[in-house]
Amino acid sequence: MGPEMRQLFDHYNSQCDTETEDVHKQKGPWIRLPSYNRSLKYATGGVYLSKMIQSKSRLFTRNIYQEGAAFEYVIFVNKEEQKSVCLFQAGHLLEGPPGHVHGGAIATMIDTITGTHVSFLSGLVVTANLNINYRSAIPLGSTVLLESTLDKSEGRKTFVNCKVTSSDGSKVHTDATALFVSINLSHLVGM
Amino acid sequence: MGPEMRQLFDHYNSQCDTETEDVHKQKGPWIRLPSYNRSLKYATGGVYLSKMIQSKSRLFTRNIYQEGAAFEYVIFVNKEEQKSVCLFQAGHLLEGPPGHVHGGAIATMIDTITGTHVSFLSGLVVTANLNINYRSAIPLGSTVLLESTLDKSEGRKTFVNCKVTSSDGSKVHTDATALFVSINLSHLVGM
Numbered sequence: 001m002g003p004e005m006r007q008l009f010d011h012y013n014s015q016c017d018t019e020t021e022d023v024h025k026q027k028g029p030w031i032r033l034p035s036y037n038r039s040l041k042y043a044t045g046g047v048y049l050s051k052m053i054q055s056k057s058r059l060f061t062r063n064i065y066q067e068g069a070a071f072e073y074v075i076f077v078n079k080e081e082q083k084s085v086c087l088f089q090a091g092h093l094l095e096g097p098p099g100h101v102h103g104g105a106i107a108t109m110i111d112t113i114t115g116t117h118v119s120f121l122s123g124l125v126v127t128a129n130l131n132i133n134y135r136s137a138i139p140l141g142s143t144v145l146l147e148s149t150l151d152k153s154e155g156r157k158t159f160v161n162c163k164v165t166s167s168d169g170s171k172v173h174t175d176a177t178a179l180f181v182s183i184n185l186s187h188l189v190g191m
Numbered sequence: 192m193g194p195e196m197r198q199l200f201d202h203y204n205s206q207c208d209t210e211t212e213d214v215h216k217q218k219g220p221w222i223r224l225p226s227y228n229r230s231l232k233y234a235t236g237g238v239y240l241s242k243m244i245q246s247k248s249r250l251f252t253r254n255i256y257q258e259g260a261a262f263e264y265v266i267f268v269n270k271e272e273q274k275s276v277c278l279f280q281a282g283h284l285l286e287g288p289p290g291h292v293h294g295g296a297i298a299t300m301i302d303t304i305t306g307t308h309v310s311f312l313s314g315l316v317v318t319a320n321l322n323i324n325y326r327s328a329i330p331l332g333s334t335v336l337l338e339s340t341l342d343k344s345e346g347r348k349t350f351v352n353c354k355v356t357s358s359d360g361s362k363v364h365t366d367a368t369a370l371f372v373s374i375n376l377s378h379l380v381g382m
Contacts, residue, residue: 104300126288129323130322132298
């Protein structure tokens with residue numbers, strides 16, 4: 001984790017719920033979401049889940065272990081504002097244009113933060129549409145901020161938008177809209 | 192390369208230009224595009240190119256060497272029909288929903304095939320917009336076909352569409368439109 005990433009992390013982490021024995025618990029507006037493997041570890045789901053854990057399949061954004069080389073990120077959710085942020089440090093294995101992050105890697109992080117956000121609000125969903133405008137390239141090695149905001153929900157559909165900015169929010173690199181559709185786990189694994 | 196991937200590869204490869212000493216050269220409608228590293232090896236570009244080759248940065252879709260684990264693909268361009276196809280075998284490290292390919296990995300391949308296609312037609316470009324409809328999930332391990340078709344060119348803008356289908360073309364997994372904008376290399380590296 002680079003110093004810029006660490007600073008942002010501390011900023012959001014300090015506003016999170018703290019688990020304490022004190023009667024006057026400090027309740028912050030943000031929740032830090034557990035990472036993929038941690039969620040799986042504590043989840044319940046019988047035979048399918050057991051298969052998933054034993055499978056050699058690996059979440060796309062977590063398939064490279066070398067620190068700082070690929071997708072370094074952490075996600076926070078704001079309960080009241082129905083907003084999520086993702087701090088993302090783009091490693092040197094994500095190259096598209098020379099020295100800059102691949103459009104597909106940016107799409108991957110947009111899908112990840114918006115999908116995680118909507119899952120938090122609506123349970124299990126799949127991506128139905130991503131519409132992404134690439135406005136300025138992201139240099140490899142830099143830390144950017146992704147913000148996912150809820151637009152509306154209609155039945156099984158949830159609409160969100162996502163903005164990718166420089167870490168201080170001053171420069172918009174990318175903006176996008178995303179549509180997710182609620183499904184059952186049985187539907188997915190039976191496909 | 193799995194048998195399905197091999198069959199598709201042979202299908203397109205057999206229709207490619209053959210380099211032969213024979214006077215009656217067999218000229219096929221397709222060209223197989225060289226892979227990233229091979230292009231770089233034979234390209235010219237002075238100091239920037241030299242920097243790129245020496246850099247530890249790695250093209251996003253080629254950052255995992257383990258065969259069959261991540262992005263296995265090959266791209267063909269049809270000169271007359273201004274169409275490109277990409278054969279893509281999705282490895283187990285590209286997981287999103289359990290047992291299926293991550294939406295971001297699909298976006299990555301769409302960006303790659305459409306971008307390569309447009310570069311072939313118009314020279315150096317960057318992605319300006321991707322609009323992707325996910326219609327049915329792609330199982331990990333399967334081979335799919337991506338087809339990029341030119342819609343129109345307007346000044347520096349080129350519009351293409353892309354369809355992701357099962358290898359026999361019967362099932363549409365994803366469809367998308369993409370917009371690319373022509374740039375100079377100096378513009379990109381000076382950014």
